[in-house]
Amino acid sequence: MxxxxxxLFIQRCLNLKNSSYGYRRLTxxxxxxxxxxxxxxIVVVEGIGSSRTAILNRPSLLxxxxxxxxxxxxxxxxxxxxxxxxxxxxxxxxECKQLLWKAYSLVYFIGTYLKPHVAILNGITxxxxxxxxxxxxxxxxxxxxxxxxxxxLIGLHPDAGAxxxxxxxxxxxxxxLALTGEKLKGAEMISCGLATHxxxxxxxxxxxxxxxxxxxxxxxxxxxCLGRLGDPVQPDPTSVVxxxxxxxxxxxxxxxxxxxxxxxxxxxxTNDAWCASTVEKLKEAAPLSLKVSLRSIREGRSQTLDQxxxxxxxxxxQAVSGQITGDFCEGVRAKLxxxxxxxxxxxxxxxxxxxxMKEKPWPLAEELLTxxxxxxxxxxxxxxxxTAVAATVVSIAQFLLFHFVFISTRMSETPEIFSQFxxxxxxxxxxxxxxxxYILFKFEQNSGCPIRxxxxxQLITGKGYKQRNLPAFVINEAKSKLSSVFGYEMKELQRSRxxxxxxxxRASQSQQSVADAKSYILISQLxxxxxxxxxxxxxxxxxxxxxxxxxxxxxxxGGKVTEESLWHHLRRLxxxxxxxxxxxxxxxxxxxxxxxxxRYLQKEKVNGPExxxxxxxxxxxALDGTINDRIKEYVSEIVQKDVxxxxxx
Numbered sequence: 001m002x003x004x005x006x007x008l009f010i011q012r013c014l015n016l017k018n019s020s021y022g023y024r025r026l027t028x029x030x031x032x033x034x035x036x037x038x039x040x041x042i043v044v045v046e047g048i049g050s051s052r053t054a055i056l057n058r059p060s061l062l063x064x065x066x067x068x069x070x071x072x073x074x075x076x077x078x079x080x081x082x083x084x085x086x087x088x089x090x091x092x093x094x095e096c097k098q099l100l101w102k103a104y105s106l107v108y109f110i111g112t113y114l115k116p117h118v119a120i121l122n123g124i125t126x127x128x129x130x131x132x133x134x135x136x137x138x139x140x141x142x143x144x145x146x147x148x149x150x151x152x153l154i155g156l157h158p159d160a161g162a163x164x165x166x167x168x169x170x171x172x173x174x175x176x177l178a179l180t181g182e183k184l185k186g187a188e189m190i191s192c193g194l195a196t197h198x199x200x201x202x203x204x205x206x207x208x209x210x211x212x213x214x215x216x217x218x219x220x221x222x223x224x225c226l227g228r229l230g231d232p233v234q235p236d237p238t239s240v241v242x243x244x245x246x247x248x249x250x251x252x253x254x255x256x257x258x259x260x261x262x263x264x265x266x267x268x269x270t271n272d273a274w275c276a277s278t279v280e281k282l283k284e285a286a287p288l289s290l291k292v293s294l295r296s297i298r299e300g301r302s303q304t305l306d307q308x309x310x311x312x313x314x315x316x317x318q319a320v321s322g323q324i325t326g327d328f329c330e331g332v333r334a335k336l337x338x339x340x341x342x343x344x345x346x347x348x349x350x351x352x353x354x355x356x357m358k359e360k361p362w363p364l365a366e367e368l369l370t371x372x373x374x375x376x377x378x379x380x381x382x383x384x385x386x387t388a389v390a391a392t393v394v395s396i397a398q399f400l401l402f403h404f405v406f407i408s409t410r411m412s413e414t415p416e417i418f419s420q421f422x423x424x425x426x427x428x429x430x431x432x433x434x435x436x437x438y439i440l441f442k443f444e445q446n447s448g449c450p451i452r453x454x455x456x457x458q459l460i461t462g463k464g465y466k467q468r469n470l471p472a473f474v475i476n477e478a479k480s481k482l483s484s485v486f487g488y489e490m491k492e493l494q495r496s497r498x499x500x501x502x503x504x505x506r507a508s509q510s511q512q513s514v515a516d517a518k519s520y521i522l523i524s525q526l527x528x529x530x531x532x533x534x535x536x537x538x539x540x541x542x543x544x545x546x547x548x549x550x551x552x553x554x555x556x557x558g559g560k561v562t563e564e565s566l567w568h569h570l571r572r573l574x575x576x577x578x579x580x581x582x583x584x585x586x587x588x589x590x591x592x593x594x595x596x597x598x599r600y601l602q603k604e605k606v607n608g609p610e611x612x613x614x615x616x617x618x619x620x621x622a623l624d625g626t627i628n629d630r631i632k633e634y635v636s637e638i639v640q641k642d643v644x645x646x647x648x649x
Contacts, residue, residue: 081127081154081332081336082332082336082337083099084096084099084320084332085328085329085332085333085336085337087099088320088322088328088329089329093320093321096320097317097320100313100316100317100320101313103128103131103160104131104159104160104161104309104312104313106131106132107128107131107132107135107160107161107305107309108161108305108306108309110132110133110135110136111135111136111161111305112305112306113136115217116137116138116217116219116222117136117137117138118136118137118138118139118140118211118222118226119132119133119134119136119138119139119140120140120142120204120207120208121133121139121140121141121142121145121147121186121189121195122142122144122145122201122204123142123144123145123146124146125145125146125147126146126147126148126149126150127149127150127151127158127159127160127162128159128160130147130149130160130161130162130165130194131159131160131161131162132160134161134165134194135161135164135165135305137196137219137222138196138197138222138223138226139189139194139195139196139197140195140196140197140198140199140207140226141186141187141189141190141194141195141197141198142186142198142199142200142201142204143185143186143187143200143201143233144186144201145185145186145189145195146183146184146185147183147184147185147188147189147194148177148181148182148183148184149162149166149177149178149181150181151181151289151293152178152179152180152181152285152286152289152290152293153181153284153285153286153331153335154286154328154331154332154335154336155286155288155289155319155325155326155327155328155329155330155331155332155343155345156289156316156319156327156328156331157178157289157292157293157296157312157315157316157319158177158178158293158296158297159312159313159315159316160309160312161305161308161309161312162178162312163178163296163297163299163300163303163308163311163312164300164303164304164305164308164309165194166178166297166300167297167298167300167301168193168301169192169193169194170192170193170244171244171247171248172247172248172251172252173192173240173241173244173247174297175251175259175294175297175298176240176247176251176278178293178294178296178297179251179256179259179282179285179290179293179294180278180281180282180285181281181285182240182281184240185235185236185239186198186233187233187234187235187236187239188235188239188240188241190233191234191235191239191241192241196226197226197227197230198230198231198233199226199229199230199231200231203229203231206229207226207229210225210228210229211225211226243274246266246272246274246275249262249266250262250263250266250275250278255291255294256282256287256290256291256294256350257350257351259282259294260279260282260283260350263275263276263278263279263282264276264279267279286325286327286331286343286345287345287347287348287349287350287352287353288324288325288327288345288347288353288357289327290350291350291353291357292315296311296312296315299311324357325345325346325347325357326346327343327345327346330343330344330345330346331343331345339477341572342568342569428473428474428477429571429572431471431474432474432477432478432481432572432574433571433572433573433574434574435456435474435475435478436478436481436482436573436574437574438455438456439451439456439478439482439490439520439522442455443488443522449521450493450519450520450521451519451520451521452518452519453518453519453520456475478490481572481573482522488522488523489522489523490520490521490522491520491521491522491523492518492519492520493518493519493520493521542584542585543585543591543594546585546591546595547595547600549570549573550566550570550592550595550600550601551600551601551618551622553566553569553570554566554601554616554617554618554622555618559617559618560615560616560617560618561615561616561617562613562614562615562616563613563614563615563616564613566592566616570588575588576588577589596616596619598621599619599620599621600618600619600621600622601616601617601618601619601622602616602617602618602619603615603616604616604617
């Protein structure tokens with residue numbers, strides 16, 4: 001059963017008498033009763049009894065919103081950020097503004113919708129996905145739901161109405177979620193009020209059928225239906241919802257610097273690992289994003305949904321236009337495009353964020369009074385214009401002919417949800433490292449022998465990971481590393497296709513069998529003489545490769561990097577500084593020190609106000625003309641750009 005506090009949170013968020021969100025008004029305007037059918041099928045619309053269902057149908061991109069929307073293993077991972085990034089790179093900033101305009105208008109439309117709205121949040125629910133669901137009347141979470149607002153990690157701010165609903169959460173939980181991008185599960189969403197109901201994933205077909213059978217749009221009938229099919233749930237004992245007291249103590253402060261200082265003091269006083277890890281998460285985010293996001297949540301406490309959206313829209317326009325900083329493009333590049341997970345933020349730290357930078361994303365006070373882009377309730381003389389605005393948003397206006405609407409995502413054939421949004425960077429690196437190590441070992445033992453995907457899947461499940469399937473993005477990351485670092489092409493062998501007469505009842509099992517039936521071989525991309533010298537010479541090939549990789553990393557860092565940065569990149573390749581029993585290097589720290597002794601590198605310790613920092617830079621052997629040219633050529637091929645201009649300081 002739900003705890004008293006959980007029940008209280010739900011009661012605060014669920015108000016069945018009107019369309020407001022809890023005890024706060026959604027809008028400073030009147031309702032939005034538009035009456036036009038939209039022939040643009042940019043969502044899949046199904047009529048079920050007296051209801052309409054809008055099905056998001058873009059599974060390959062986790063139902064990312066780009067106006068056409070999707071089905072699949074995610075409810076919605078938010079806006080199609082990579083498409084925005086590509087548009088910016090192509091110089092189409094105006095088109096970016098239009099996409100933002102449409103997305104935020106959709107959030108407003110749903111938030112002020114006059115009939116009950118049920119959002120089935122099955123799977124990943126982030127950014128715009130949360131924006132089109134949380135302002136609605138009912139939010140059904142499942143045991144597969146994963147909620148987050150990770151925008152500060154890509155140089156943006158929680159948007160699509162996030163400053164409205166996050167500021168509504170108990171205590172300072174909204175600030176915590178906005179700044180850290182931490183994920184919540186379905187049980188946690190129920191506990192803090194982000195979701196109103198909870199059902200197991202396996203019950204969703206029944207939930208949809210029962211909702212479709214309702215002959216009334218009475219919110220109490222819908223509430224009863226969802227409650228009858230609900231399941232009791234409690235958050236994990238380690239959940240952040242059980243840390244409200246500590247969270248409030250640390251996140252109540254007015255500045256990000258004070259929040260971090262409070263967390264550090266609490267970690268030192270109590271030896272609480274949660275406080276220390278929270279500080280690390282904050283330090284991964286863009287400094288400017290942290291500051292504007294904190295202010296955005298605080299201002300959202302006293303604003304209605306439309307006011308929050310207007311402010312967020314103007315903030316987002318500033319971000320995509322790059323007028324203040326290029327953090328958005330840099331964050332998307334590092335996290336979603338190149339996936340090096342090493343963004344170079346500008347400004348690089350909190351102390352470098354100027355007052356002007358913090359103020360510029362904000363519209364003038366009088367601008368907030370004019371909802372310049374949101375569809376509003378209009379008098380009859382402007383009804384046609386108003387309807388046209390809604391038509392550009394989404395065909396959801398069709399639902400006005402029915403009692404209520406629910407937004408859902410059809411279940412994929414396999415229930416596992418495993419994407420780059422579901423697991424941490426550390427877990428991803430660990431999976432990739434384990435996979436590369438296993439593949440290289442198998443190739444060494446049986447050169448030319450195919451490696452079955454089933455073996456790799458068993459490797460993952462054997463390591464204690466929760467998910468059963470090996471994610472495609474982990475395989476792709478491993479392929480990239482094998483090619484760029486080790487000089488191998490990981491080639492998938494052709495396989496025969498399944499017959500078209502597959503039993504529908506066994507589709508899930510058949511598709512999983514197809515995935516596990518895949519196999520791979522490694523093909524060397526190196527010239528024969530290079531292969532013999534650097535690979536077949538077992539007495540020295542491992543140190544030669546290690547030397548090339550280390551020098552290559554330092555070259556890309558401009559000829560000098562910190563010890564922490566160097567080991568960060570080596571860990572991504574499966575080499576850890578504390579490892580003392582590596583099959584090739586034994587003690588990995590000593591292997592790095594050997595490069596210092598051989599004068600490929602030199603090591604320097606620099607004392608500063610925050611303590612000492614160790615730097616590695618290229619020494620005379622690495623700077624030798626012939627070796628230097630070969631290294632530059634090698635690194636240039638890896639990153640596919642000219643690095644000849646990178647010299648040591």
